[in-house]
Amino acid sequence: MPLHPFHGRALARAIACAIASASLGAHAEDDPQRATTLREVRVSAASHDTSVDPDLPSVVETVSAARLDRLNVVNVEDALKYLPSFGIRKRFIGDENATFSVRGTSNQQSARGLVYLDGLLLSNLLGNNWANPPRWSMAFPENLARVDVIYGAYSALYPGNAIGATVLMTTRMPDRLEVTGEVQAFTQHVHDYGVDRDYGGSRQSATIGDRSGRFAFLIGVSHLRSNGQPLVYATQALSSATGGPRPVTGAIADTGANGLPRQVVGINAEGQEATDQDEAHARLTYDITPDVTAGLTVGYWSQDMSHRTETFLRDANGQPVYAGPVTIDGRRYTLPANYFAPSTRQSRNYLYGASLGTHRDTGWNVEGNVSYFDMDRNRDRVASSVSYNGAGLLTAGDGSRWRTLDLRASHTPDSIAPDTHTVSFGYHYDGYRLANASYNLDAWRRGGAGMLTAANGGSTQTQALYLQDAWQLVDGWRLTVGARYEQWRAFDGSRATATAGVRYAERKETHTSPKASLAWTVSDTVLLRLSAARAYRFPTVNELFQGSFNGIALVNNDPRLKPENDLSRELSAEWYRPNGVARFTVYRSDTRDTLFSQTDTTVFPNVTNVQNVGLVRTRGAEASYDARDVIWPGFDLTANAAYTQATTVRNRRNPASEGKQFYRIPRWRANLVATWRATGRMALTLAGRYSGRQYNTLDHSDIHPDTFGGASDFLTFDARVTWKASDHVDLGAGVDNLTDRRYYVYYPYPSRTYLVEAKFHL
Template structure:
């Protein structure tokens, strides 16, 4: 017999087992529909997050709309065998068993935590998706939200958040001549030709003729994020990547979506940026457009300006249309057409320029578990650049036209890449071809009368091969070895001159030039724990002179710079070593770097007259840049985020046998100290506040270190408020304290932009 107490215990166990079996029976029933909302730690909706069911016989996927909502319908799955996975860029991966979620009332509220520094995915450092924590190089990312909360209306001004990013003469693309928009990183020296490569989805944005960058070519509403790789990267990207790579990654529309941002401010500064797109079955389409205009301001310092000085205004328009087709999980093919037009006034009535660029590009990505992944990019670019030059009287009351230039150019290229993972090894190999044709057709004037016609130009053809291995020797050690071979030649180059008064034509052909470069890299990363990582790299890099440097002369103010068809490629040897520390919401990263550039191209002074300084592009003997780089990121609680950066760059000329007087001088356009800090604050109610500040020590605008640009400090403010989930209003103030800092000395002092105040609206629509 069973006693009363034993009977009660057995009865309780039987009842509990029945409840469990009943619960399991309920859970194991087919689930027809699930829905929920994905939010960040501040309670703001997360748009575009991938929501998927994973597990045995669990195949369902969708994306969240602009309100963070998702819905999966018509499901026939067993909840016991499934888990819900939410993946969003910039956030840590969320995973939870579906049987646990079913105990809650729908719609489910899912909160995502910010991704740790180590978990962020990048593609620029290794040409394939990789965790940032596994990258032994100096790489920073700017997310879409970080770009939206900056007061800067142009991309180049937004990138000044990064210590080490610099343009020629501290100029902003709002008002500066585009030929002064060469970008450099980490103190290698800024010039009209960039020493850093700028890409948009893997396609070069650097001007094919001159190497400078048109920062408005990619509409801001279409930008998903930007990755900035500091340090030589010719091992993977070839010429122009001497100082690093800046890659702009654009948005893809996975469902019908529209984003519109518009603003207006003083100096009649207006901006409108649009992104619209969607996907139907396997086809997707995306349209992006942006218009910008500003009356600008007078560039010349108030104490030196005269009646001839006028505001340097600009207008530009960019258009981009992309069509793509996906092949399930096996790959994608896309076609893209873009147009960019720009008109500028350069500060006097006779000095103007304009640009028109048309580009076609496309690509295909194909994945296979057996053969690996293949990626092909191809592009075709045609453009025309027009500019006029003048000589301004010493009293700045009048000017005379001296030269009118037209520079047509065409470029085409293709990049083929293969990659495959083998156990602990990943292999990457590829090839790249490129050809550029360009000319400078000039009409020279004296006393406003045409005196001669000069046409100069040529072609440049490049072929490259590269290979990379990423070896995970253990869970703590990653070693990367890369090598790239580039060979190029300059040919069909000549100068034709016609003296109009005598009707005499002379033709001067230039000798065909061939060069080659080998760019190896060896990097290692050691991670003894989740918090600490140590890394080191050694590398070589190069930069081939552009057709502009070889064949086109130009004049800015009282400075005439002559071309040089005998220029040779710059060669860099360098290395870096550093460490990072990660803990919860705090990340600190520091690196020591060193590099020497043989034969750097510089504008060397060859004569000085009362109203004219003549320089020529020449290969110096050798320059050296060494210093310290420091980056800090801190998420202070759930509302605050603070980022800071510091760069110490000691850049000097260490050898120039042709002119020993330049040895020991500072490299022009490189500040010894740069400092940046950004603070962002956000609340669940939809209020956002951000402040950015940057400071720079003095630098020089010339090779002889005679024209000093004084130190400066500026601060920007941004505030936004969501009126509804789809509508946000914002205000932005750039250069809050109205600092009139030095931008250039030609030798007339030119100054930076005054305070700019804008008010704007941002509209976001998306289908559920």
Template sequence: MRVISILGSVFLVSACIKAQAENNEEQLLIISDGRIKDTSVVSPSSRISAQELQSISFNTVEDAISHEPSVIVRRRFIGDPNGVIGIRSSNMFQGTRSMVFADGMPLHYHLQTRFSGSPRWSLVSPAEVAEVELIYGPFSAEYSGNAMGGVVNMTTKTPTKRKVILQGSLFSQDYSIWRTDENFNGGRAFIAYEDRFEDFSLHLSYNHLENDSQPQTQYNAGIITSPTANARTVSGGFNGSNEFGQAVIYYADSGPTNAVTDLFKAKFTYDINNLKLRGSIAYEERDRKQDSANNFIQDENGNTVWNGLVQLDGQAFNIRGSNFQNRDQDRNSLLSGLGLSGDISSTWLFDAFYSNFRILDDSEVRTGRNPLDPDFIAQNNAFRGRITEFEDTGWDIFDIKFGTQELFGNPSQRISLGFHVDSYELNIIADDYNSIDNIRPADETDGDLSSGRSDSGGKASTLALFAQYGYTLSEQWDLALGLRYEDWETKDGYSGGNTVEDRTESGWSPKFSLGFTPNDSIAVRYSLARALRFPIIEELYRNDGATSDGSVFISDPSLQPEDGIFHNLSFEHTLASGSVKVNVFYDVVDDVIFNQSTRTDIGSITTSLPVDEVTTKGAEFTLQQQNIWGSLLDIRYNLSYIDTEITKNILNPEIVGNDFPRMPNWRSNLILSYPLSDKFKMSGSVRYASDSSGRLDNNDTEENVFGAHDEFIFFGVKANWQLAKTTLLSAGVDNIANEQAYVFHPWPSRTFYLEATHTFGE
């Protein structure tokens, strides 16, 4: 069935090309980003342009949505590969409930979850972005249940003439916590060549980013109430508390993480009569090192103590030597896509797009102990080191969509139809090794895939059909109906050397939306949708035995799809140069898949726990206004309230009534921009979020400590100086007040940045 469906879709594309060749006198309407009109009609949305993005720090592409309503991106530092995203009722560790596209190419990483499942933001450079649109909720049949939170659609700039663009940035973070008091510095360089040759446009670019982060982990240990005679007397630690309010001693931090990214990219468009062919290929090399752990503890002779039982001021605690591992990760990946859009007739359009993503090389090496630890060689010889690799990992996705705004010659009716097929594969190979200097080559496995005790992986695929119908009932009333069918299949699953039975699931997702526009400036709409979010490969199959640091990951191959009902009532008032919007939403999701980690004295345990039911009530207010009150001041402001509660859980009834983890009740963002002259513009920004819990039991209530999820308010300022038509200088500061706050890991402290852009050929 899948092969027949794909071949049928290819035939339809061929038929479209033939029909267009016979009817090329009609005006072309391209849906090059793969969207259909009803998606933005039935769904709440927010847009931000490239010009508006100049008002905030825009060092990496995920910064583009950092100030948008009901959105959180946990970017821990500039260059962070783990910039997980949460939208509305989906928290930042539920990345499988959000979708991210750039010109129709998927950047979301629906192979893994939690921090490993963050979108591949770095496959797009900030200088490429023309506009970003956020679509909230799964109210359109165009998108799968992975849009339970929402969809991020980025549109990049299309070359119009020959240009060479040079851009350089410098940034510096002032960090001082515990025994680390340093400036962590980095920079970014971008060069692009763009050209237009009649019907053909070309973009070639290279983006290099290198940065040192603040220490991401702070190590602590619980106090042992009965010290033993074997405990060595030490100095240098700090008394404090953990996220549960328990007394602990902080004895180290992880030191900086050095992140280096190189992105090579080529894009083209080619107009063929009234068709548009588009293609893109992005190759990324990423290297991440952590080899400068900051150990606070010294013995009576001034020697660093790397592990064992010690006592500080009569308080005994254990130092875990595995915390001081050196880590080195190399990751090379390739994302390519090819699309074709155009008219089928005077009223029908189509858009077809194929994308392919492959991890070419991804390996992480962890030593057993720190090389300065006297037990370093012995621990590595005891197979305490670890290498983790990805093999045969990636995806293939094909979409074809058809749409018309005039069905059967009736301009009051519209319809969109589509077909989707995807195929995902994940293979994680995790082995011990006995020497940091003698690691087996990445292509030499210990037998077949799935033979190792911690190897895991498998395949998952989906075939989907959708229809979205709209009918203009009158000048004031509009009705939209949608239906999506999905057929999901897993196969070749394995976990720790054990194979897992194949599975198939299917389901229907109906959509309903009713709009009322009493006049040209006011619009009211109610949207209702069901959505199914099927488990991903890691949630089903990943089972790690105890690693060198004692950590364990336990998945569940029997997980059922998340099944949710979503409501949204929107009010919009259009202003002369802006708008005011209010959204009220209510979501109920059954069989919620949540990956939670619990830290223990010997490591951490991560499980995929299904929660029977989670209910969300929320509201958003947004104001966007240019030249407010007749002045030159522009404003973008939003305020969100979200109450996400566990309302049913048979397995553990004690958590019923608790807040769902990592979901602040309040979020608010403000951007103000004011031109001081024709060439000089000042902007100020504020980001706020209330505190939250990181656990289902809500027991992590301590504030401003490692592991907490704190309330924060971050102030930023930016200045743009248009030195010449071709030259722009920018400077700014984020977190001006240097507020210390944690999102389990520490948020960035005060960060300065400077950027210059020069264009040849303007």
């Protein structure tokens, strides 16, 4: 049975008590693998690794490879699900649209987060919504050395897209021959809206790596097959028309998120997604000298997905009904011809990257990274009606791409003494190209493209120069200041239909983003840090140029959108123990001209498109604790709780949203992960995740949260046991959503899911 809603304040108090009791009980001996430093930021970095700058003036959370082994991880984004203030929009295993929410950034603002793999950008900044997620699948969970998450845009080293958070994933490189193979299987049972069946899948992966002198390589391949639970249900608002032809049965009476009665008549639109994904990843490094390393990365990800639909309706003869006029409980409805139309999606993507850099502990370091991400094939095929291979529509994004170049130099003094400086400066370039077109199809499943119906595209480019100086003022006091100068332009924007077209003029903007942070090492165990930063997040190609045509009239896009203008402040206190660290942070962010898709209710007819929201203000606080050998040896505990008040302060185009909590940002989030290393070969983990009430509308008109289309609060538990059966075999079994909590974030999220896995390694 699902649990009753659990109030956020109560959970926060419970976790606070857990943190306090764990702090009092933490007296175990030091663990050399978790050594910490009070130099600005807590980072357990491996030697010769420069993926995280040691002078970052902001909060950093780290997830190690050892911790990942003790969690239920199938896709790499699973590594983030227990971090403070984080929420992962992962609707099922293998969901390609897994965006994240953090602090005052919602999961519909994907361009306000950055994801890197070994310095190569995986963030899809062509757009800013659920359809533009990071390309997580270019990384293998089993190949990661660690994942570091940087909160906010407080460092001049990263662009304004870091307003939410920056995720840095680092690939481990082998020291000797390694051969691994892993098999995972998972299943869930869904009993919801007339559906009563099992959904699941499997993942298989294999890697090989070795080091020979200066040369090292790591190559991996994997295949994922997953049948997710139904995501979208076909609903009809309760009709006021009575009587009519063709009485049908099978509809389910329900209440919608808006509090109004409705009929649920089947599964449509995205429906139930069945996906096959193939991945390949190769990373090669060569130590030119003991201090200079070159790297090469190649990634491949392809997907073949089917959106399966189903009608619940049956006529008097028991035959399924898909379209046309029907009568349900004496009320008349008309179902469109394409209401239950199936669809497919095919994707093929390539990542190419190269790096060259030094990794000295002191003195000068220089590094460069160049990357190219190619969306070689990106095609959606949608039927016009319920048919196996009748007419339909093809939407193709083939050729959309992005490329980046980063050059950085830094100097670190031999010792951190008063009046010494650690300086970093560099150059950044990125270019994005979007090319979308849709065509009529005579045969929707396999036919060639017919007449063009619509097209849109364009490019954006950003160049940046930055400088950051970490100045040790006196013993215990460190001032980090920096600035980032960015020049942005949008060009080659266009939209067209079969009969009309328009091109957009080139735009250019330049902005400078200052940063400052003051850290005080109060004692050997306490660090205080106050940071402030300005950041600009420029509009994406999709936001500027993707809209729609109504006849020959252009609607639904605005090429004059302003960049988001964010001013953030953060005050953190960190307490270090020999076996762990505790942190408390308060933060505030004022974001002007927030870019968000909304309806302009001040004009008639209403217009829905991406608009600038006047001001969104975020205030919040986080508490976290992370330690090993708490209470007794072998017991590890991670606990965190966060309160976020993100308020729409000014929004002249939608006044009803003013004073309301912003879209899909809960007031309370909390996580608790407890691991007992029972023996040297066995570990047991129990984890809990809580999210408070969210809203799927800016004006909070979705008043009924616990239904399809609503946004529930939820408390779920996950469990896992790992057993090292031999020196070459690791076994694991786990359960996600242990109590089978039924909850929604617009879509229904997974039911209780069982996972088993076996890993073989030489």
